[in-house]
Amino acid sequence: MKSFIAALLFAVIAAVAVAMLLNTVQRPSSVAFTTSGARVGDPGHNLTGPV
Amino acid sequence: MSKTISSLKAVCAAVLLLAFALPASAQLSFKPTAQAVHEDQLLNALKEGDKITGRVSIPDAMASSLIQPAGREWRDFQRHKLPIIGGVVLLGTLALLAIFFAVRGRIPLEHGFSGVKLLRFASYERFIHWLTATCFIILGLSGLNISFGRALILPLFGAEAFASMTAWGKLAHNYLAFPFMFGVAVMFLVWIKDNFPNRLDWRWIREGGGLLRNGKHPPATRFNTGQKGMFWIVVVFGALMSVSGWFLLFPYLPANVTTLQFWTIIHAVIAMLFIAAIFGHIYIGTIGMEGAFDAMGTGEVDLNWAKEHHSIWAEEQQGHAPSPAGAPRAMPAE
Numbered sequence: 001m002k003s004f005i006a007a008l009l010f011a012v013i014a015a016v017a018v019a020m021l022l023n024t025v026q027r028p029s030s031v032a033f034t035t036s037g038a039r040v041g042d043p044g045h046n047l048t049g050p051v
Numbered sequence: 052m053s054k055t056i057s058s059l060k061a062v063c064a065a066v067l068l069l070a071f072a073l074p075a076s077a078q079l080s081f082k083p084t085a086q087a088v089h090e091d092q093l094l095n096a097l098k099e100g101d102k103i104t105g106r107v108s109i110p111d112a113m114a115s116s117l118i119q120p121a122g123r124e125w126r127d128f129q130r131h132k133l134p135i136i137g138g139v140v141l142l143g144t145l146a147l148l149a150i151f152f153a154v155r156g157r158i159p160l161e162h163g164f165s166g167v168k169l170l171r172f173a174s175y176e177r178f179i180h181w182l183t184a185t186c187f188i189i190l191g192l193s194g195l196n197i198s199f200g201r202a203l204i205l206p207l208f209g210a211e212a213f214a215s216m217t218a219w220g221k222l223a224h225n226y227l228a229f230p231f232m233f234g235v236a237v238m239f240l241v242w243i244k245d246n247f248p249n250r251l252d253w254r255w256i257r258e259g260g261g262l263l264r265n266g267k268h269p270p271a272t273r274f275n276t277g278q279k280g281m282f283w284i285v286v287v288f289g290a291l292m293s294v295s296g297w298f299l300l301f302p303y304l305p306a307n308v309t310t311l312q313f314w315t316i317i318h319a320v321i322a323m324l325f326i327a328a329i330f331g332h333i334y335i336g337t338i339g340m341e342g343a344f345d346a347m348g349t350g351e352v353d354l355n356w357a358k359e360h361h362s363i364w365a366e367e368q369q370g371h372a373p374s375p376a377g378a379p380r381a382m383p384a385e
């Protein structure tokens with residue numbers, strides 16, 4: 001049972017850690033793909049754009 | 052007279068109109084504008100591998116693909132063929148397991164519990180198993196929701212609940228993929244030494260692993276042929292799911308859209324087969340065989356269970372007792 005609980009905790013902690021890491025390393029598409037010649041709008045949380 | 056002149060003008064006008072109208076109607080038998088804008092004809096005119104591309108100034112080069120007919124086949128597969136294939140594989144596996152259980156019943160421990168325990172899996176082995184297993188279950192459920200949720204769950208819970216559930220499932224799927232990949236890699240390193248095929252495997256296969264009737268148990272080392280098969284399924288399918296999933300997580304890594312579509316299909320098809328295989332694993336580890344769950348539950352199995360299903364391993368463990376802490380050893384039940 002201890003192994004099971006430890007595995008659950010590790011999975012959650014690892015997932016959160018990866019999410020934080022990726023959010024630090026990666027940039028939103030609206031920032032990453034904006035150049036001097038093209039501005040990409042911020043889609044927000046909905047990838048199809050503002051409702 | 053004037054009436055005659057008017058009639059003559061009318062006839063001339065009609066002749067002239069006819070004279071110009073005929074070539075015009077002949078030209079209009081081919082209507083380039085009307086046909087060119089017809090999307091289906093345009094797409095059908097493109098051969099396999101063709102695509103219409105443009106020029107973009109943003110760093111995402113894949114955005115330059117405007118029309119790619121192969122995308123329709125991919126969409127058709129994802130929306131229509133995959134749910135059918137997946138449904139048949141998953142429901143078929145469950146049906147086969149149910150029939151097997153109805154016919155064979157729970158495989159009993161023929162000589163009963165001896166009360167003597169053998170440590171089968173150390174705590175770190177159980178940890179890595181449950182880490183991979185719990186991640187797999189969440190990944191599997193959230194993945195199945197992508198294929199079947201719209202048809203099965205949306206009508207039950209409504210659009211808002213389904214949208215929230217799917218969004219959270221997507222987040223869980225994206226990030227629990229990492230501990231899952233870690234778990235598969237560690238399991239591979241920890242257990243590969245016990246999972247190479249040997250001469251006993253052929254005998255195990257010929258005797259049906261002792262699963263088909265009572266009183267017959269082919270000898271096996273730490274892992275029998277069925278368990279070795281499951282190990283390699285997890286390793287190979289896990290690797291394929293990891294590579295394909297990596298491309299889905301980072302969709303700008305593949306060279307083009309076609310490659311990305313290829314990996315999405317690999318991801319989806321292997322997922323269905325993987326889940327079906329794990330159905331079998333869960334079955335035999337829980338209700339299918341008496342005493343089997345203890346191996347991953349407490350880490351200890353009964354000596355009689357070990358003798359019946361892993362006779363060579365049981366003899367090795369008894370011969371080595373008492374062993375150093377952390378290593379498999381025989382111990383009395385508490």
